[in-house]
Amino acid sequence: MINIEKDYPLDRLNTFGMSVKAPWFSVLRQKEDCTVLASAAPESKSLLILGGGSNMLFTRQPDQWVIKNEVKGIELIREDATHVWLSVGAGEVWHEFVLYCISRQYCGIENLALIPGTVGAAPIQNIGAYGVEVKQLIDRVHFWDIENGSFAYLDNEDCRFGYRDSIFKQTLKGKYIITAVEWKLSKTPALNTSYGNIKEELEKMGIENPGIKDVADAVIAIRSAKLPDPKVVGNAGSFFKNPEVDNEIYAAIKANYAEAPGYKAGADKTKIPAAWLIEQCNWKGFRQGDAGVHPKQPLVLVNYGNASGSEIFLLSTQIIESVNKKFGITLEREVQII
Ligand SMILES: Cc1cc2nc3c(=O)[nH]c(=O)nc-3n(C[C@H](O)[C@H](O)[C@H](O)COP(=O)(O)OP(=O)(O)OC[C@H]3O[C@@H](n4cnc5c(N)ncnc54)[C@H](O)[C@@H]3O)c2cc1C
Structure with missing residues (x-):
């Protein structure tokens, strides 16, 4: 009904x-x-x-x-000696699903703790954090095909997952309602603690032999300290994607800014943190009316109270223009603009 x-x-x-x-x-x-x-x-x-x-x-x-x-439900559809396959309703809250897996020792998802939103949205931009992306864990995505008026599904390899990207943001945009996502999770932990400062956080917590819950707790502690809580100050997490540029462009930036951070993204490309580019253009902590750039994390645009969507959008345009002028790099918005 x-x-x-x-x-x-x-x-x-x-x-x-x-x-x-x-x-x-x-x-x-x-x-x-x-x-x-x-x-x-x-x-x-x-x-x-x-x-x-x-x-x-x-x-x-x-x-x-x-x-x-708000389509709910978590169903164990299959398991073998090493893995479990779960079908999860698209309306389940993402973080609660992560906690559900941790409590049952279903491994691989722990680095993705505390990301806001629903399970059904996770494949759309291939959510990721702390060295893990959901494309590594998704088996199949079920959806309602609006045009054809029928249920359909795509296997992982047909979802065309990329960095904060998938077929659902591209050719299928606006044509589907994701109803459930099938996950393949390992029964054996293979901890990924090399990203960000997870190791330091675990040390601070006094944990020598971490399990998946410890890693999730470390991620939760880091995220809570670093990112603004939307319940306190309006935001949608990272507003921009980290740009991947040709290695030569990165080398040219490095020649002028020895400290410029960059991470290999394939043989020819380097990923530059958008936060660094934005900070170099002096936007960190900027505020105009109630629209601002977060003082700790310049990748996050914030609504301090009564900013309108068009004010936030205008601010994002000004940031894109200034980064382009200074570095010749065009930032892409990660947030969906309605
Ligand atoms: C504080 C904060 C931190 C964040 N950190 C991260 C992070 O670390 N990594 C990361 O990747 N993202 C992060 N995000 C972004 C966000 O959490 C994810 O993109 C999340 O997957 C969005 O889920 P949602 O349910 O809120 O989607 P919504 O915002 O409701 O929707 C996003 C888009 O998906 C569409 N959509 C949603 N559900 C469905 C469905 N069932 N069927 C069809 N279309 C649908 C919507 O129409 C819209 O276009 C962060 C956001 C915040 C506020």
């Missing part, structure tokens, strides 16, 4: 805290309800699917039918 509400406030349903209203709003609680969407559609047939609203910026009042995905 699909219930439609009119002029529904979305303030609490997007982590930037933008004060917008959905002209029509429904909650999708079971995947079977996808089959009645076409016949139940109000005036607007175009859909905007909402998970946790933690990767979107509303720059205007939406004119679509907003569907909040």
Whole structure:
């Protein structure tokens, strides 16, 4: 059953805290309800699917039918001596799913603790943190094909996962509702503690022989200290992707800025932290009205209270222009602009 509400406030349903209203709003609680969407559609047939609203910026009042995905459920579909396969409803809260896996010793997902949002959104931008991306753990993505009016799925290799990217952000954009994601997780820990300062954090915690829960606790401690909590100050995490540039471009930057950080991204490319580029352009801690650049983490744009989506968007444009002028690199927004 699909219930439609009119002029529904979305303030609490997007982590930037933008004060917008959905002209029509429904909650999708079971995947079977996808089959009645076409016949139940109000005036607007175009859909905007909402998970946790933690990767979107509303720059205007939406004119679509907003569907909040709350399809729940975690099912063990298969296991062998080394692995488990889980099917997880798209509306499950990501961090709760991570904790569920940790409590059962399902390994590989622990570095992704505390990322906001839902399980169904995870494949869309191939979420990642601390050296792990979900493309390493996803077996299959199930979705409702809006155009064809049928259920379908894609195996991992057909999802065309890339850095904060997948087929769901490209050719399939706007054409699907993800209903469930199948995960393949290991029964044996293979800890990945080399990224960021996980090792230092574990030492600080006095842990010599860490397990997956310890790694998740370390990640949670680091993230909590570093990133602004959207419940306190509106934000959507990293606003920009880290640019991958030709090695020659990086070498030219390095010639002028010996300290410029860079990480190998294949043979010909270097990934430069966007935060460093933004900081070099003096944006760190910048504030205009209620729109700002976080004082500790310049990759994060923040709403201190009553900034509008277009003010945040304008700030992001100014940042892109100044980084381009100084370094000749065009930053790409990671956040979905509505
Ligand atoms: C403080 C903070 C820290 C963050 N840290 C990280 C990080 O470390 N790594 C990282 O990768 N990301 C990070 N993010 C970004 C965000 O958490 C992820 O992108 C997350 O996957 C978004 O999930 P969501 O459910 O909130 O998606 P939403 O913001 O609701 O939606 C994002 C996009 O996906 C679409 N969508 C959502 N669900 C569905 C569905 N079921 N079917 C079809 N389309 C759908 C929406 O229409 C929209 O286009 C961070 C965000 C915040 C606020």
